[in-house]
Amino acid sequence: MKTFYITRHSKKKRKLSLRVIFSFILSIFIIILSLFFILKIYTYLTTTSFFAIKHIKIYGNKILTDNDIKSFLNLNLGDNLLSINISELNYKLYTNNWIKSCLIKRELPDTVTIYVEEKEPCFLLLDNKNNIFYADINGNKISKVYSSKYISLPILKLRTEMDKNILKNIIVAFKEKRFPFSLDQVQHIVVDNFQTEFFIKDIDTAIFLENNDIRRESIFLSKVISDLSAKRELNKVNRIIVIGNKIWVSYRRHFLKP
Known part of the structure; x- marks a missing residue:
């Protein structure tokens, strides 16, 4: 009787272990599948022409021209709005010798707005x-x-x-x-x-x-x-x-x- 109980208990334990392993594998599969779809969506959003930059608006510049600023940032019309890193652009522009303060904003679906305050030469x-x-x-x-x-x-x-x-x-x-x-x-x-x-x-x-x-x-x-x-x-x-x-x-x- 005791032997029968142990055998039956072992089978239940084995089934439980298989369920846990199956659930784990299924979870991993779902995560990988989700990441795959997220990557696909991200790739689509950062390459689609719908979010292509059509307008670059710059305010506050007197010494630097609009082209000076766009060239310094390597920012061009046609670039994907979602693919640019706004924080990096802000930091890069702030390193320009003429810039006292700056703010760059992304405006969906196709506009980058740049506000600058230049140092005043005396x-x-x-x-x-x-x-x-x-x-x-x-x-x-x-x-x-x-x-x-x-x-x-x-x-x-x-x-x-x-x-x-x-x-x-x-x-x-x-x-x-x-x-x-x-x-x-x-x-x-x-x-x-x-x-x-x-x-x-x-x-x-x-x-x-x-x-x-x-x-x-x-x-x-x-x-x-x-x-x-x-x-x-x-x-x-x-x-x-x-x-x-x-x-x-x-x-x-x-x-x-x-």
């Missing part, structure tokens, strides 16, 4: 090797200057990286309109630890300021230029030097009195 920065770069308001390099993308800006020369701190004070003075001329009127600025040189193109005059107190020196400079203008002598001056509360004015030779 100077042509001349480095110690005489290479010329576009630079922002703080004197940081943006991109090399090429003839195909030339923008007329004041030339900036910084003797050392530390001179950027002095430049910041100068820019603050311009923003507060402490100088008797605007940044647009400046042809070039040379900044070093001891002095800052401006050349003002409208009056053809070089101006030198000691860097101890830019705000105070700009006030003295404004008074001198105002006085020279009132006397109609400003066009006769080729150099103005401001050191502390002392000012030197140099006249052009042909305007000097005998």
Whole structure:
């Protein structure tokens, strides 16, 4: 009797094991079949002409052209909208020297929209090797200057990286309109630890300021230029030097009195 029970129990156990194995194999088959169909659907969606890109809309660019951005991203009309990686495109565009911020969106069924904010060039920065770069308001390099993308800006020369701190004070003075001329009127600025040189193109005059107190020196400079203008002598001056509360004015030779 005991032997019969064990035999019967073994058969049930064997049947149960076979069911488990069959269920496992069936599950694997279903998973593989599902993955196969998913892959087929994915391949179809990422290759079908229904999702081909027909419009690439770009907003906010002033320096970079639409073609510059599309070429940089290797993004073309006819590419499948679902096959492009939006995160990778955003990251790639952000690495462009001109881009301050960007956002790329996919709009079904056929449009890519790109929003960019570009860095604003304020100077042509001349480095110690005489290479010329576009630079922002703080004197940081943006991109090399090429003839195909030339923008007329004041030339900036910084003797050392530390001179950027002095430049910041100068820019603050311009923003507060402490100088008797605007940044647009400046042809070039040379900044070093001891002095800052401006050349003002409208009056053809070089101006030198000691860097101890830019705000105070700009006030003295404004008074001198105002006085020279009132006397109609400003066009006769080729150099103005401001050191502390002392000012030197140099006249052009042909305007000097005998």
